[in-house]
Amino acid sequence: MTPTDTGTPRRQERGRRRMEQILHAAADEFARLGYEAATTNGIAAAAGISPGSLYQFFSGKADIARALAGLYREQLDAAQSAAFTREDLAGLPVPDVVAAVIGPLVEFNIAHPGFKALFARTDMPAELAEAVAPIHAVIHGKVGGLLAVLLPELSTKDLERATSVAIQLVRGMMPLIVAADPAARPALVTDLRNVLVGYLDTLR
Amino acid sequence: MTPTDTGTPRRQERGRRRMEQILHAAADEFARLGYEAATTNGIAAAAGISPGSLYQFFSGKADIARALAGLYREQLDAAQSAAFTREDLAGLPVPDVVAAVIGPLVEFNIAHPGFKALFARTDMPAELAEAVAPIHAVIHGKVGGLLAVLLPELSTKDLERATSVAIQLVRGMMPLIVAADPAARPALVTDLRNVLVGYLDTLR
DNA sequence: AGAGAATACGAGCGTTTACTCGTGTTATTG
DNA sequence: CAATAACACGAGTAAACGCTCGTATTCTCT
Numbered sequence A, B: 001m002t003p004t005d006t007g008t009p010r011r012q013e014r015g016r017r018r019m020e021q022i023l024h025a026a027a028d029e030f031a032r033l034g035y036e037a038a039t040t041n042g043i044a045a046a047a048g049i050s051p052g053s054l055y056q057f058f059s060g061k062a063d064i065a066r067a068l069a070g071l072y073r074e075q076l077d078a079a080q081s082a083a084f085t086r087e088d089l090a091g092l093p094v095p096d097v098v099a100a101v102i103g104p105l106v107e108f109n110i111a112h113p114g115f116k117a118l119f120a121r122t123d124m125p126a127e128l129a130e131a132v133a134p135i136h137a138v139i140h141g142k143v144g145g146l147l148a149v150l151l152p153e154l155s156t157k158d159l160e161r162a163t164s165v166a167i168q169l170v171r172g173m174m175p176l177i178v179a180a181d182p183a184a185r186p187a188l189v190t191d192l193r194n195v196l197v198g199y200l201d202t203l204r
Numbered sequence C: 001a002g003a004g005a006a007t008a009c010g011a012g013c014g015t016t017t018a019c020t021c022g023t024g025t026t027a028t029t030g
Numbered sequence D: 001c002a003a004t005a006a007c008a009c010g011a012g013t014a015a016a017c018g019c020t021c022g023t024a025t026t027c028t029c030t
Helices: A013-033 A038-044 A051-057 A061-080 A094-111 A115-120 A128-151 A158-178 A183-203 B013-033 B039-049 B049-055 B061-080 B094-110 B114-120 B126-151 B156-179 B183-203
Strands: none
Touching: A013 A038, A013 A061, A013 A094, A013 A115, A038 A051, A038 A061, A038 B183, A051 B156, A061 A094, A061 A115, A061 A128, A094 A115, A094 A158, A094 A183, A115 A128, A115 A158, A115 B156, A128 A158, A158 A183, A158 B156, A158 B183, A183 B156, A183 B183, B013 B039, B013 B049, B013 B061, B013 B114, B039 B049, B039 B061, B061 B094, B061 B114, B061 B126, B094 B114, B094 B156, B114 B126, B114 B156, B126 B156, B156 B183
8 A cells, every 4th residue: 555645746946946936926916916816827827837837836826825925924024033123122212113114014015016915905805814814923923022012011902902903004004105106105104104103102 | 760779778666776775785795705706696696686687787796886886975975974064173173073084984884894895995906996986086085175174284295195194094994993893893993093193193 | 777756738627707688577658 | 558668587608717637748866
């Protein structure tokens, strides 16, 4: 009785490159058309491969979204690691902390237009919500940790709510910032920072 | 040569009732599944009619969205008329004005779950964006007029930006409020008001 | 070199969905 | 009371989409 061959195959170098191509193409298609309107055949074509090849690496559109979310999570982690090291931030004034977090985040969203197609949505299909749940949890945890330092006397419940609200404010404004004319962006980013600082002030 | 029979038929009472049923059913389906996932056959079934009958009144899903947007516009207009009469507001403090606008708006969103499926989205298919463009324009105009009274010394450009930002903040937070446990809503609504008041304060 | 695994192809299958069309029923109009 | 228009039906159609499968090529490992 030979061992049943479930489980992913041992990828070759070629395969790993293909997976990157596919994820890159998928990010473009998601950004251009939105998650629902993007098609697997379209992603395959954009990646320069056949539909069949795509399914050698991913089990479907939701799986691609999951993998892309994981990729974004790593990249965002790298881009934000500095901003979220609590130790340095303990003494800093709130506006500086907000600026340190928002700056790189805006840059990341501009550089990765596919990101907002997956995350900055208020209503998503269940399959997509499930795919991005892990990174949402990570973000929630990080922001929650940060707010706990900035607002130490807040109750757990209030802290939880403040975290959700702060994240939602950023998610709401980010598409506006990304879509705006580059010349108009700085003012919008300043507004976003002011919004957050103003909100956090009311919680003291 | 008989005159070509383009143009909508002269509706009977029965037909007008059907159109209302359809729009009501569509609002439910949009709220339950989202615009894209909602199907015309599903809307027809929810309205208790056949697919063919639906197309006697609407030319397609986008047309239903357009009509529903128009209906919401009327209803929202009625619900908000008091809050937006500038004369009474000229002297009032900013927090009171914000409360007067946000209160009914939150009620409206809770009472009409289909509303946010059409409006509180950051990325929509082009056909949907086109369908809701008129009411967006109306809202933008009203909020802009209000802000012009509250912040008289703002430049046109700054006023324009502030209007977009304020609307976007509300659009971002509304799904959170509607989806929240009713007991948790008041705190979220307070947060939303504080966010707006805090933001407007930074623009003085 | 030979075998097995990974990669690649693309026509096409099954399903879903928006929408049509032929036909029949109810209401209005002259 | 016709005659015409509005309303209603629902099986069916064409297109789109996610995904499969048979087959062929390339890589890895012994």
